[in-house]
Amino acid sequence: MSDLLLADIGSTFTKVCRVDVENSRLTATASSPTTVSTDVMEGLERACHEIDVDLENNAGMRLLACSSAAGGLSIAAVGLVPSLTAKAAEMAALGAGAKVVGVFPFLLTRNDLSQLEHLSPDLILLTGGTDGGDTEHIVSNARTLADVFADTPLVVAGNRAAHDELDTILQTWNAPVRATANVMPELGRLDLEPARTCIRELFLERIVVAKGMGHVRMRADLLLPTPDAVMRSLSALRDAWATAPASAATTRTPEPTTAPADEDCLMVVDVGGATTDVYSYGFGRPASPDIVYRGLPEPLEKRTVEADLGVRYTLAGLAEHMDTEYVIRDGGLTIAQLEHWVSVVSGNPSRLPASPVEQTADTALARAACHLAVVRHCGNLEEVWTPQGRTLVQQGKDLTHAALVAGTGGPAAHDVPPGAVPRAAVRRPGETGLLPRNPRIMMDRGYILWGLGLLVAADLPDCAAALAADHLVRA
Amino acid sequence: MVNVVLGVIGTDCHAVGNKILEIAFRDAGFIVHNLGVMVSQEEFIAAAIETNAEALLISSLCGHAEIDCRGLRERCIEAGIGDILLYLGGNLTVGESDFAEVKQKFTDMGFDRIFPPGIMPEDGIDALRADLRGRGLELEIPDV
Numbered sequence: 001m002s003d004l005l006l007a008d009i010g011s012t013f014t015k016v017c018r019v020d021v022e023n024s025r026l027t028a029t030a031s032s033p034t035t036v037s038t039d040v041m042e043g044l045e046r047a048c049h050e051i052d053v054d055l056e057n058n059a060g061m062r063l064l065a066c067s068s069a070a071g072g073l074s075i076a077a078v079g080l081v082p083s084l085t086a087k088a089a090e091m092a093a094l095g096a097g098a099k100v101v102g103v104f105p106f107l108l109t110r111n112d113l114s115q116l117e118h119l120s121p122d123l124i125l126l127t128g129g130t131d132g133g134d135t136e137h138i139v140s141n142a143r144t145l146a147d148v149f150a151d152t153p154l155v156v157a158g159n160r161a162a163h164d165e166l167d168t169i170l171q172t173w174n175a176p177v178r179a180t181a182n183v184m185p186e187l188g189r190l191d192l193e194p195a196r197t198c199i200r201e202l203f204l205e206r207i208v209v210a211k212g213m214g215h216v217r218m219r220a221d222l223l224l225p226t227p228d229a230v231m232r233s234l235s236a237l238r239d240a241w242a243t244a245p246a247s248a249a250t251t252r253t254p255e256p257t258t259a260p261a262d263e264d265c266l267m268v269v270d271v272g273g274a275t276t277d278v279y280s281y282g283f284g285r286p287a288s289p290d291i292v293y294r295g296l297p298e299p300l301e302k303r304t305v306e307a308d309l310g311v312r313y314t315l316a317g318l319a320e321h322m323d324t325e326y327v328i329r330d331g332g333l334t335i336a337q338l339e340h341w342v343s344v345v346s347g348n349p350s351r352l353p354a355s356p357v358e359q360t361a362d363t364a365l366a367r368a369a370c371h372l373a374v375v376r377h378c379g380n381l382e383e384v385w386t387p388q389g390r391t392l393v394q395q396g397k398d399l400t401h402a403a404l405v406a407g408t409g410g411p412a413a414h415d416v417p418p419g420a421v422p423r424a425a426v427r428r429p430g431e432t433g434l435l436p437r438n439p440r441i442m443m444d445r446g447y448i449l450w451g452l453g454l455l456v457a458a459d460l461p462d463c464a465a466a467l468a469a470d471h472l473v474r475a
Numbered sequence: 476m477v478n479v480v481l482g483v484i485g486t487d488c489h490a491v492g493n494k495i496l497e498i499a500f501r502d503a504g505f506i507v508h509n510l511g512v513m514v515s516q517e518e519f520i521a522a523a524i525e526t527n528a529e530a531l532l533i534s535s536l537c538g539h540a541e542i543d544c545r546g547l548r549e550r551c552i553e554a555g556i557g558d559i560l561l562y563l564g565g566n567l568t569v570g571e572s573d574f575a576e577v578k579q580k581f582t583d584m585g586f587d588r589i590f591p592p593g594i595m596p597e598d599g600i601d602a603l604r605a606d607l608r609g610r611g612l613e614l615e616i617p618d619v
């Protein structure tokens with residue numbers, strides 16, 4: 001009776017795993033097409049039947065689920081200065097597992113509004129001003145939004161000095177509204193967790209129902225956006241492989257007082273057809289006190305999504321940014337072979353590689369996407385020459401000492417040689433980016449990271465770590 | 476609540492005075508947003524917008540103040556915060572120079588207050604209180 005079920009309701013497939021919690025073992029897995037057009041519960045039940053579980057009869061069996069079906073969770077972020085609260089709002093939304101469809105700084109214009117209408121996000125995250133700082137923009141933007149978007153769930157995480165004024169404006173809102181702590185209470189200090197929590201709450205309360213997941217929500221003990229689950233899996237990976245004692249790592253504290261040791265930094269890369277997602281755990285602060293840090297501090301748990309770096313639907317974006325010479329050399333391909341594969345998958349995105357050459361080309365492109373996405377995710381170190389010598393300036397996270405990089409999803413599941421995709425996250429000679437130097441490369445070939453994250457979220461970190469050790473493969 | 480933004484401009488990395496100023500202005504009742512050392516004009520302006528700051532308190536120690544501060548007032552105007560108070564202190568020029576001349580130069584560049592080398596933070600605090608009072612903003616003095 002200590003068995004539980006994990007389910008990932010993806011855009012095309014619904015995958016289920018049965019876990020024997022007492023012995024920390026995965027006992028069965030199955031998948032079935034997702035049924036978004038009717039009720040996703042149908043596809044979930046079908047997948048469960050394959051492993052002899054009847055969700056109704058086994059009502060006592062816990063169900064932990066995550067979903068990216070029906071477009072996942074789309075959020076528009078509104079802030080004041082692009083490099084400050086607008087950026088913080090974007091980070092908070094990404095960290096909650098959302099797809100950020102737009103970031104709008106300063107005062108919302110009529111053009112912004114029509115763009116927003118076109119994007120029709122599931123939720124709007126409204127920020128602006130440090131606590132006690134600017135109130136004008138957030139108040140005015142709330143007023144503007146109230147006219148058009150009162151039916152869209154709203155999270156307000158801006159200047160607390162504006163709360164009274166905002167309260168009055170938001171009274172007329174039809175959809176649920178959550179007001180919470182500022183994403184940037186003081187300049188340069190981020191506090192993203194309260195906004196993330198509100199986003200998750202509204203996701204569960206409102207958004208999943210609107211996406212035909214009402215029944216799943218009623219049955220499930222837990223329901224998260226899939227990227228949120230993957231983010232949480234990093235702590236299971238850390239427990240399984242990092243040198244730090246497991247006890248210190250089990251609770252998910254957004255801002256612990258002590259930074260994790262360098263060995264604790266880790267990274268997950270998910271190269272997909274449309275986007276490449278990078279997740280990292282670790283503050284990545286400057287390695288020496290002589291290095292000057294500039295820009296926003298980085299969240300301990302960071303997720304970035306590169307919407308122009310995918311290996312099926314967004315190949316045009318990838319082609320524009322990648323170093324084709326390098327890709328060809330890297331894969332031992334001719335330009336004709338690479339071009340052939342690009343034209344094949346551009347015409348038919350669901351096509352899988354059918355020959356060794358196609359396989360090599362697929363892996364080479366995924367490696368390029370992985371590397372570019374990791375370069376954008378990591379910080380960099382720049383030499384600044386002052387009149388009297390050199391100063392080092394760091395921006396973003398220093399992940400050079402990351403202990404582990406895991407590859408998951410799409411092409412990473414069948415890359416050749418195994419682990420080639422996550423290995424592309426490693427820093428190349430001469431690069432100024434602070435990419436992992438010598439990480440352990442792991443592969444999530446069975447696609448299970450989301451499930452580990454669900455176990456962590458359900459307060460079963462030891463079970464998650466044990467499954468990680470069993471099911472992730474070292475390259 | 477009066478917000479001020481503090482920092483050392485340009486490629487200057489003298490950090491000691493900056494820390495002292497942060498503590499002194501905070502103790503005097505201001506909300507201090509300290510950007511630290513090596514701060515660009517753009518960062519000062521972005522911070523001022525986000526915090527609705529009344530003043531930018533800028534230090535320059537290494538002697539490059541003129542180059543580093545050039546165009547700052549104009550950029551503030553462009554960014555919609557043209558009436559913000561601009562204060563500047565530190566070692567503004569290289570070597571010995573006539574402070575009256577230095578002061579005139581930076582006044583012409585749009586700075587409201589220019590401080591000679593080695594002044595105490597209290598001089599800056601008193602000046603800021605007076606300037607804010609002139610603008611109708613009275614700062615509550617905290618109990619110490």
Ligand code: B12
Pocket residue numbers: 386387388391486487488489490491492493495496532533534535536537538539562563564565566567568569570590591592593594595596598599600
């Ligand atoms: C310590 C020091 C360093 C240290 C800094 C360590 C650190 N991380 O902070 C190191 C060795 C790294 C260093 C490097 C350099 N330094 Co140096 N340094 C000094 C020194 C000795 C003391 C600075 C200090 O900390 N003072 C103590 C603090 C409390 O005072 P303060 O900074 O002046 O700030 C107070 C007031 O001025 C005022 N104030 C300051 N700003 C503002 C702003 C406002 C709005 C207000 C109201 C008040 C205010 O309030 C502050 C608090 O009381 C000074 C000489 C001196 N005695 O000033 C030289 C000095 C500043 N350095 C100098 C130089 C040239 C350099 C270098 C270029 C080369 C060198 N000679 O080593 C490099 C520059 C590196 C760079 N990119 O910036 C020159 C500058 C020349 C000039 N302006 O004419 C000085 C004046 C020495 C000299 N006489 O030649 N330096």
